[in-house]
Amino acid sequence: GFCGWPCAVNLADQNHDVVIVDNLSRRKIDIDLEVESLTPIVSIGERLNVRESIGGKPMRFIHMDIAHEYQRLLDLIIEEKPDSVVHFAEQRAAPYSMKSSATKRYTVDNNVNGTHNLLAAIVESGQDIHVVHLGTMGVYGYGSHRGATIPEGYLKVEVPQPDGSRFEEEILHPASPGSVYHMTKTLD
Numbered sequence: 001g002f003c004g005w006p007c008a009v010n011l012a013d014q015n016h017d018v019v020i021v022d023n024l025s026r027r028k029i030d031i032d033l034e035v036e037s038l039t040p041i042v043s044i045g046e047r048l049n050v051r052e053s054i055g056g057k058p059m060r061f062i063h064m065d066i067a068h069e070y071q072r073l074l075d076l077i078i079e080e081k082p083d084s085v086v087h088f089a090e091q092r093a094a095p096y097s098m099k100s101s102a103t104k105r106y107t108v109d110n111n112v113n114g115t116h117n118l119l120a121a122i123v124e125s126g127q128d129i130h131v132v133h134l135g136t137m138g139v140y141g142y143g144s145h146r147g148a149t150i151p152e153g154y155l156k157v158e159v160p161q162p163d164g165s166r167f168e169e170e171i172l173h174p175a176s177p178g179s180v181y182h183m184t185k186t187l188d
Helices: 004-013 025-033 044-053 070-080 101-125 180-187
Strands: 019-022 060-063 084-087 130-133 153-160 166-173
Touching: 004 019, 004 044, 004 084, 019 070, 044 060, 070 101, 084 101, 101 130, 101 180
Parallel strands: 019 060, 084 130
Antiparallel strands: 153 166
16 A cells, blocks of 8 residues: 555565555545545556566565454464564545544444454464554644644653642553544554
8 A cells, every 4th residue: 555565665675575464445445435546556466566577576465354354364473473564554544534434433443453453463473573553643633732842652640639639640642633543543
């Protein structure tokens, strides 16, 4: 896809062994919306064939929906024993996530279950695998920080109590999603 293909090519060009796992939902969403990408999107098979024909290191492709094919994902991780997983397997568009009840449900199901399945499969496999995951600025909300530096991670706060006392607590920050898509990224 938009981020995955260039990343895969770059990693293969650096002599990494690359296995692309994709459910090809990006193409299906465009068909459902009756839209076309501004840049032509050729099939994954054609991309892989052209890459090899010009001398690029071969990459493998596995058609899989990681949000729904947990056992296949676990079996693949056990078989391949990857050092790292670059995880871009999420529906990518905030507007699409808010289009209808169906697109909202798809976004939550795909994004949250996919990430959860990947992490659970890594734990269940018993392997030490580095995960790289793409985030988004949308988890911070929009316009509410008025140019201030946005803290990230765990933030110490004082919590006032009805009796006037206060206690310190660490909370995870940020979490102010402006769409269903950004909510799934916040959950990640």
